[in-house]
Amino acid sequence: MGLETRERVKRIAAEIGYRPNALARGLLSKRSFTIGLLTNDTYGRFTLPVMAGISDALVDHGVSVFLCAIEEDPALAQIHVEAMLDKQVDGIIATGKRLDRRLPVDLSNLNVPVVYAFTEGASGSVTFRSDDAQGARLAVEWLAKLGRKRMVHVTGPENFFSVRERADAYRRVAGEERPVLFGVWSETWGHEAVARLWSDGGEKPDGIFCGNDQIARGVIDALRERGIRVPQDVSVVGFDNWEIVAAQTRPPLTTVDMELKELGRQAGLTVLALAEGRSVEPGIRKLPCRLVVRQSCGGDTLGI
C-alpha cells in the first residue's frame, strides 16, 4: 500500500467514523478495557464520588466501568461478579461503607486483580481508605485554634472501626479525659446528645466534634432550638462533607472531607496498573482528609 493510499484510507476511515471493535481487539489483547465496580452502598453517598474519581482517571485510558450495586445479597453479588468475569473485566474495585466489614462475596481467588476501597480486603490485597485519625485531628485542632476548650465528641456506633479511630484521635488532641458520646448515625441522635449534655447539670461544651454531618445537623438544630448560638456560643464541626447536608445546615457546616474522588482516582489507577501487570505494593493506603471551613465553627473569615 503506497503512502497516498494509506493516507486516503486513514482519511476515509475518519470520515465514515470507523471505530475498531473493542470486543475483537479484546479477544487477542486479553484486555477488555473495562473494570467492574462492586458496591453495597445503597445511597451512593460514598460510591458516587469514588466512581467519579475512578471514571475520571480511567476514561483517558479508554476504560469503562460496570457499576454493580449488590446490597447485602450474596447471591446477587455472585451473579454480578460472574457477569463481570464473563465480560473479561480487566479488574474489579470493591467498595463498601465501612472498613471493618467485607462485601458478601469472596473476591480473593479470581484471576483478575481486585482493589478494595472503604471495605475490608483479602490479605495481601491493596486497600484504599481515608485517614480518619488525621481527619479527626484536623477537626479538633481547628476547634482548639478557635479557642474552644470544653470539647465533646458526638459520634456513631462504637463498633465501627472508623468511629474508634476518630475518637482516639480526638482524645489525643482534646485530652484523654474529654467525653465521647457514642450513638447512631442520625440527626435524631444529634438532638438527643444535646438534650443529654444540656440537662445533666455538668459542664456545657463550647466545641462539638460530630462523627458525621447528619449528627452535626441534628446538634446544630437542637442548639438553635435551645437558643444557643452557633458558632458564637458553641462551635460545631462535622465529618463527610456531604454537600446536601453540610451546605443546607444553618449555619453551613464546617466539616471534614474524605476526598473520596481522589481516593477513587487512585484506586482506578492502581487496578489499571495491576491489570497491565505492573507490580503494586500490597497493603492499606490511607489518604489524607481536608477540612472544609464554612460557618459553624466561626473562623471562616480568618482566610485560612
Add this chain to the structure above:
Amino acid sequence: MGLETRERVKRIAAEIGYRPNALARGLLSKRSFTIGLLTNDTYGRFTLPVMAGISDALVDHGVSVFLCAIEEDPALAQIHVEAMLDKQVDGIIATGKRLDRRLPVDLSNLNVPVVYAFTEGASGSVTFRSDDAQGARLAVEWLAKLGRKRMVHVTGPENFFSVRERADAYRRVAGEERPVLFGVWSETWGHEAVARLWSDGGEKPDGIFCGNDQIARGVIDALRERGIRVPQDVSVVGFDNWEIVAAQTRPPLTTVDMELKELGRQAGLTVLALAEGRSVEPGIRKLPCRLVVRQSCGGDTLGI
C-alpha cells in the same frame, strides 16, 4: 461424541469453572450484553434508583451496565459515548434530572437503540418519565381528604416543566385561585416561603404542598420555629420521597414517590427489546407516582 462423553465434558466444565468468553461470543452474535447508562445527575438522587431498577431487570438477562456520569460537559459526554460504542453496547439509556433539558450530547444518530428517562429525548424516541400531574393530584387530594381547605403550593422554579405540571394539577384539585409560590429547590426557600405566608397578614394556610422534599423540610422547620404544629395546625406534603430527607424530617414527611426504580426497570427492558430487534412504540411513557404516608399530614393512623 457419545452421550457419556458429553456428560463428562459438561461435568468437568462445571468443575473447573469454565465460563464462555463473552467477548468472543459477542463477536459473532453482535450482542455484547452490555448497555450504557449516561447521566448528568451529579448527586445520583435520580440516577441511583433508576440504575438499581435497570440492573435489577437486566441482570437476569446477563446484561451489565456501564455507568457514565458526564456532568454538563459535552466533550466528556462525547468521549464516554464513543467508549461505549467501541465496546459495542447493545443500547444506551440516557437519564437526566429534568424533562425539559437535553443531555449535552446528541444520541439521535447512533446505530444502537437509545431510551430516555427524565430528560428530553430525540423525536421518535422512547422516553420514560413519572406522571407529575397524577403525583401532584395524589398529594393534594390527600390534603383535601384530611379536611384541609386553605392550601398553598410552595415549589421550585417556574421554568421547570415538571413544576408547571405539578402546579397545574394542584390548581385543578385545590381550586384555580389557590396560591402558588415559585422559588428554588432548597430548604432555605421553604423557610422564606413560610416567613412570607405568615407575615403578609393574609389567610394562613392549613395545608402546604411542597414541590420537593427539601422545600418541605424547610417549611416544616420554619413552622416549628414559629410554634405552629405539624400536622395539627398545618399539614405538609413533599415530593420525591428522598429517604434521607423525608425520614429525618420532624415529623417524618408524607411525600410523593416517583417510583424511579420501576421506571428504571421498564427503561431497561425497553432498551433490551429494541436491542433484540423487537419493535417498540415511540413516545412518552408516564409512570404513576405513589403517595408515601408518614406523619407530616396526619392521617397516618387511618390505615389507608
Add this chain to the structure above:
DNA sequence: CTGAAAGCGCTTACAG
C-alpha cells in the same frame, strides 16, 4: 446425530 470448517473483527508475527 456427529464432527470439522468457516467466520465474527481485529492484531501480530512472518514470509516475500
Add this chain to the structure above:
DNA sequence: CTGAAAGCGCTTACAG
C-alpha cells in the same frame, strides 16, 4: 517496507 496468513474463543451452518 508490504501484504497475506494465522489466530484470539467462540457459534453457526454444513457436510458426512
